[in-house]
Amino acid sequence: MTATTATPILEPALAYALWAADYPAYAHNPVMRAEERAMLGLLPTDLRDTVVVDAGCGSGRYMRHALSRGAAHVHGVDLSPEMLARAAAVPAEANAASRVALVQGSLDALPLGDGVADLTLSGLTIGHLERLEPALAELRRVTRPGGRILCSDVHPTGHALGWLRDFKAGGHRYAVRHTPHLYSDWHAACLRLGLAIERVLEPMLDPTDIPEGAHFDRQALDVPVALVFRLRRIPAPPPGSLP
Template identity: 45%
Template sequence: MCAVTDPTLGQLVIGVEGLALLRRLYTADGAGIRADRLAEIRDALDRADLDVPLGTETDVDAGYVQWSRSYDAPLRLFAVEGAAVRPRVDAWAPGTVLDAACGTGRWSEYLAARGHAVVGVDRSAAMLDLARPKIPGGRFEEGRLDALPLDDGCVDNAVCALAMVHVADVGPVFAELARVVRPGGRVVVSDVHPFLVTLGWQAQFAGEEGRVFIRPHPHLVSDYACAALAAGFAVRGVEEPRLTPEAAATPTAALVPEANAAAYVGLPAVVVWEFERT
């Protein structure tokens, strides 16, 4: 049995069923779907096997040490996010590019293959240890998004992918990006969409002793825009790609597949910004 304060798999199932029910509540042909959702909710309430913890919460620093071992799996949002990011960075002429919060070097490797000199920064030494061998000519530094270990105006463009959700305040991050990117440079920022974060989407992965999750910070879409404008950026584009069936890979996907798809597929998955340093 779980402690009363621990979120359980059964509670998540009921929540997903409820979200699926809400999204179909007013559809003209939804009577049968609504009945199915209510039946599965009743079943979940009676299932003792679902009274198991969803995972153990950890912080960013400890979590990324464990997550580094499976981070290149790839993650469930990579395909959705990548399809929106690639056309933007593909337009850049070869130059010096910062991969801020580079992780294991997913975007660093992509950019290096397109002729860029890559500078990667990440707060996790474990992640950097995996990034460096992928780009032998790259420069990788340990550092935080709000205190980049780089000189002023030292890069032409920058990418910051799926990372600001791990900081409490995006303002200092945009201020640092504005400091290190030369005027006229572009910055592409992707992040978990605040809609998903508000619904309880977590950064989940298999840890050393079971499931682990890192609690994300719920930034509004306007938080990114306001912080970027205040730092001296102009907005040059924004996209909100939606969750695909493949990306809606949650702990309930196998248990209640119809409800899981009805709850999540089609919701905004990530937000992808393109800014210009003015």
Template identity: 40%
Template sequence: MDPKAARPAQAQGREPLILSPEEAPRIWAESYDAQPNPLVALELRVSAAVLGPLDGRRALDVACGTGLWLAGARSSGAFAFGVDRSPEMLAHAAARAVLGGALVRGDACRLPLCDAAFDLARSAFCAGYVEDADALVAELARVVRPGGLVWLSDLHPEASRRGWKRGFRRGGTSYEIAALAHTASDLERAGRRAGLALEAIVEPHLGEPERELFRQAGKESSFEPARAIPALLALRWKRP
């Protein structure tokens, strides 16, 4: 997810191709891990600090994509499992040896999993692709045991308002993914309806660790303006 991905094509007079959330993974999966992604890097960095050690915990990653977080969680000693609706993304996740048997295809709003099965359920960069945020949060809450944690993160609505786009490039073509911008109030309300207790709202800005990724993508001049606003909106809840 590149907040500036669509701009070069627009500057050359070519509008990005708009993809639905269902279409995008089929094109993106093959190159997803190879492209510098400062927002994913920021999310991984912030969630690691907020969620704490994973060793011995049963963890679920909803909309796990190519399994980047899952691989790290398993290497840290977690019993980590992933769900994604994209067979293309799951195929790339399955290529990671550490994730053998840990992946399930399914809808984030209708998880094919038992109640109270996990100590932690997380979902990153999924909410904007879901119209019914209540259903997503309710499912995350359902699969977590009492006392367990739910973590939900996405592109900050202020970043969306400022024109950041969810997009990527492949083969010289720029793509933009259609998405919604759920507010903190929307997600707080979804958590209350799911019976969750809100513990923290985190609104991190891009930091120095992400500057190098901007440089690798040839966008270092965009870094300072980008870091001036919150890049992510994340909420941590506990299930009572």
């Protein structure tokens, strides 16, 4: 992530169509590594008998982690057909094709049934949507009552400092559109939707992840780079129970 005013900012579908060819299924920059350490710290180590939805699965990095921890089934959803094509290599590499289903769809209109997931993941995707609450509502809908949601986004501090989610394709530099969602936005949306905020992490960069000679905003070492939530879908009270 760099701060510049000359980089063209693209809509997510176009950006990932260009980016997909060079987008690996692992955390490939210091910000992603910081975010992933926080997410994996909240992800159960044993996912046997667990159905997982990876919403905004991209090239499949969290699908890979879910499968390695024994997930019974993983539904991967992404807006970009090009990224889904990359994600298709993950179950094949893990010899887990029968445990994975991939489908194209948007985070605010997931093509999945209600309550299909015991655990829903969404890594660094929700900021691609301008409105937070419809996306959170969909993550809640596909998660069973009592189930959990692990969700991360680029920290809004970075947006305030002018950072972009930028990449190179065909010798040119581009950025993908990103909307910052403040903690207060998350708190208000979760309250309205019946989602309990169980944990909030704000990971920092690890200086050892930064390549020698890298050009980056030195302020990034002093501020959190991601906002990571563990949410729980609050079960509805039984009919006729007292409020």
